[in-house]
Amino acid sequence: MTASPDVTSTDAAGDPLYAALSATWRAIQARHPEVPDVMVTLGSGTLGQRGAVRLGHFAENRWQRGDDGPELHELFIGGEGLRAGPAGILATLLHEAAHGLATTRGLTDTSNRGYYHNKRYKALAEELGLAVDEAGGRGWQDTSLEPGTERAYAEQLARLAEVLPIYRHAEEQPPKRNRSRNRIPAICGCPDPVRAWAARGTLAEERLTCRVCGQPLRPENPEDTETEDDQA
Incomplete structure (x- = not known):
């Protein structure tokens, strides 16, 4: 006699979520054929981070299909970010799809x-x-859905709504070590960036600019920037 499946198990909850995320990515590809195939992964968006939540990332050629098969790009979705609901998840997927489009176009x-x-x-x-x-x-990192985009993906948003809410609890963060609030290392946007030490307030006001690339100097270490959300 075959036992009935446990509908409360992680697999039972995760399968439709993965399916909905994959279906939404395929819908993005249908509208924008240059967006590449990906391996969808889910995990912690807070592990190893201080006061930040990584909603997602796109990583080029991180997976291999067999010993001689093609490489696959990685689409990572932070489990904590699933609390944002269908519209927030779609915004994250499109954010990462833009990185995928950049990879396709070099x-x-x-x-x-x-x-x-x-x-x-x-x-x-x-x-x-x-x-x-x-x-x-x-930089130009904060992204959100245009009204027309939400309408265009109404079917995918409805499918995501069917499998939500499900999300990951954030990791408990260790206390921040005391750090000088004065000068911190900063860099510009050049391929071989200029490095300097500057006050946090000066960097926040973007008063220091590189004469080569024209971009304001910014903290070299992301941890030196107080931020709640991080999409890459």
């Missing part, structure tokens, strides 16, 4: 280890239907 859309989003990224994100706002030293 464009450099970020610097500082993917932390700073440049104007190329802004143009790609807008092409996919996102509103893009500047986030100080993080």
